[in-house]
Amino acid sequence: MTHFPLTSTLKSSPGTLGRSVLVAIYRKPTVFLGALLILAALAAALFAPYLAPYDPEAFAVGPVLSAPQPGYWFGTDEFGRDMVSRIIWGARETLLVGLLAVSISLGFGLTFGLLAAYLGGWIEKLFMRMLDVLFSFTEILIALACVAILGPSLINATIAVGIAGIPVYGRMTYSLVLVERNKPYIESCRAMGAGHVRIILRHLIPNITPSLIVVGTIGISTAILAASGLSFLGLGAQPPSSEWGAVLAGARDYFSTAPWLLLFPGLAITLVVLGFNLLGDGVRQMLDPKQNK
Amino acid sequence: MKFSVRPVRAAQWLLPSAACLLLAAPYALSDDTLVWARYGDIDTLDPHGATSTLSMQVWHQIYDTLLARDSDGQPVPNMAESWAVSDDGLMVSFNLHDDILCHDGSAFDAEDVVYTWERAFSDSRPSNTQSAWGPVTHIDTPDSTTAVFHFSEPFAAFVPFMADPFASMLCRGNEDEAGFGTSAAIGTGPWVFESWRSGDRILLSSNPDYINRGRLADNPGSPYMAELEIRVLREGQSRLAALRSGEVHIAEPPIEAVSNIQSDAELDLYIADNTGQNVFIEFAISRAPFDDVRARRAVAYAIDPDVALQLAFGDLVNREWCTVAQGVAGNDQDFCRSIGYEHDPEQARALLAELGHDMNNPLEVKFMTWTGGNRQRVLQVFQNQLRQVGINASLEVMDIGSLNAQVQTENLTTSGRGSMDMMGWSWYDPDILHQLWHSPGAYQGYNSAELDEMLHQTRVLSDEAERLAMVQNVQQYLIENAVHIPLYTPGWEWLYAARSNIDGFIVGPFNQPDLIGVRLND
């Protein structure tokens, strides 16, 4: 589910999208904060080997179950592993899962939605009915069913979240293409003898891309939440993975004795998700004419 | 428009009711109900339908067994006042007490023994532990208090099995109960089944007709408490909180909280010993690298269980050197240790070097275990130790059912990455080794004609000393070939915390809590 529905095609081309993002960051402090959070997470993910003070899976780099203290700012876990290092390395897995899941949703959603809207006819009808059905299932049920079939692992959880998101992006693409399809320029392209493939690749896709990027940005936050939720239930990443949901699941046993183990991974998820939500929402508001009146 | 949702009004209504919720008194207990909280639920009330410890411990309350166990785990008379094994070992006869009543009021007699056995051996729904009965061919009932089991071959492990909850005696009345196993369970045990709300609680009541003939509990008759409620509280912290508040009397504590419990004057800690539980490492021997004994031995030398156990459990478990666990006949720590593997990373590296692996070219393997009991922590320590010698183990932790399936699948797979797992089995007799390792074996794993013959002998040798000598031969074979690498005992559900006003709580051998003699003091 994406919590920020688009009301219409964003008034933007891929070229101006970048500029709009910069303007939004400059003008709105919340968007700036969002961008900052995402940058921080990206930096952690990319430069984990240089940033992390310790090997995230190495035992006894510090005392066992130590509260936050200089040198171990987020404390240590039951094996004396450094939580700062685990969180930094975990950013890698967490972000990757979010990106991969959204790519799956977006890839399939785009294909189905576009074909349905462009081709019309019985394909469109079938697509619409399938969407109705899939939306009644709710995403979590689809994800759970996928995990039940594939078995618990981080990659399977990612696939499950990705599949569960297909209807959202399918419907989004569908409604965006529907608007574009009826615009006069498509008609004139066709009149000038442009083929379907050309129209789709050269006109439709570029025109709906900015909207999809914005929705996808917000979608990453949903995907991260869903995947870390599955890991937390034991249906995703397995120990000793430092994926944040899995770290949180392991910390559950130390609920009363070492609460900091719960605090930091949860905070990390919240902040990254917040980052994507703030950035995506801010840019959407800039570009969405209806919201921006 | 017809909407009349008024947030302000609604809030006015909601606030007082929220306040009421805050003030609501916590759940109050009747003085006559004993509450025992565990992390999970039973699978079924049918003793033939599951193998979990959680289920077995409840069957032990509802049903009774022909024999019981003394504090050393040896069989003693119970529902049967005596038993006799024929010289050729092909007949075992039991003399039943003639005053045993089923919970439905009918008398328990030899026909019920036949009913129980026939049900365990039925084609449509045989018992999950059918093989534990051995090669029983039929039962004679010369009179209503005599049951004679006939065997096609001697089976040394049969008599101890008759004291196990898997051999719980069922009453014929269950035959007419459509809901047997779910909403009905008629036995002869100390507690009568009242209700089961799955995932939540089981309610039992004291059996007024019960006569304690062989159980360890200090109570000759029916349980002192009027009711027994066995509740599911999944989170260790919740169980502890409920125990502290008095909502629960007995509960399995989270391992992390044990030291707090030991220093808490209001709570007592009970540690089950002689549980028969054995946690060990086994391998997929069907393919490389673990088809080579050197790879298996390398693992055994590389790990340091003492360190892992200390980190995961403190002093709450014992190192186990034998393939049959402490409490089971044939367990001899000194003997097993003399043939076992002391932590020796150098030796491990040397063995791996022979196989062409070192730190730069590590051996990649999969290492699995099942969820709970801090086992994934043990595995993480092992993973770390294996890495020091050049073995990269990727961990997989799953439900016990999935693990059983996975181990079998791995054993049947002939190519791909090597696989090993930390498995746990609990049994009251060395016959466990036959069940695990006699081909095809529990998981279609290790097959060896030499081992099979030795295992067969442990079943048919009727002289106890000869049998035990053979058990030692089997253990030696398994350890020297690094087929079964013992790690520790107990392994699961062996800790109990009780409020200190609880008297008479006993955890018998093989982790069977007895609640017949429990009283609440003020």
Add this chain to the structure above:
Amino acid sequence: MQSFLLRRFGVALLTVWVTTIAVALLTRLVPGDPIEIMFAQSAGATREQMLAMQARLGLDRNVVAQYFLYLGNLLQGDFGRTIQGGQPVLPLIMQRLPNTLWLASTALVIASIAGVTLGFFAAYKKGTWVEHVLMTSTVMGISIPPFWLGLILLMVFGMQLGWFPVAGAGWHALVLPAVTLAATNAAIIGRLTRSSMLEVFEQEFMRTAWSKGLPKTTVLSRHALRAGLVPVVSAMGVQFAYMMGGAIVVEYIFSWNGMGTLAVDAILRRDYPLIQGFILVFSVVVVCISLLLDVIYAALDPRIRQGGDS
């Protein structure tokens, strides 16, 4: 109204039908032999038992025959038996269903009240710091992982302050899970209410109401709120579905004895008959209640009642 309801009813039927197909074929999609996977769990399973189960599930036949076998059993109320323990699936699920419904509907009430209040004030105080604070809090609400929020609430209100039990059943044990479950949706409802209220405030009839000099509370509650709530109420069905989905995770954290806890355990144990039953019951319940909410909404909304389609 009729066309709207007919369409909704059609979708509901279609959904249930598709679910039965998906669920029946679920065991076919499992990598490896599902029967082997199921039975490796019970140490004493015999070859006969496995063959019997294979026949029971129709896995020895073609897909179509398997489907009709499954459907036939379903129609007789036979959802199969669990692998672990052999318990009948349907009663097992039905025992837990009320707990889940109880949790989801309480959370829906909390989320609606909190969300509408929040969204209303954010719109009413448009452009002020109040709006900024409220809207930022909704973004926070959407961003906090429910499973983490639940743990934090449990730690603070359950363990530290001891106001609520950390697990159990009954009213006082319901508060923390319901609040956890409501948090995200309160934020969503809040955003929805705000944008809908903003539109309402701009409309002609509002200016008329103000110009008539009616008291402020009358204008706001009688006119603005009623109109502004239409899209919110129309989304109730969807909201409820998400509550049911969210309940799966929240139940697990709070050891709430509902369908979600049962389902997660079933997945971890690969108890396929139970997983199948869960998916089926879950989607039927969600579809029926969403349909019910839509019918109520249609009955209340004059535009739909008069034959328009929304």
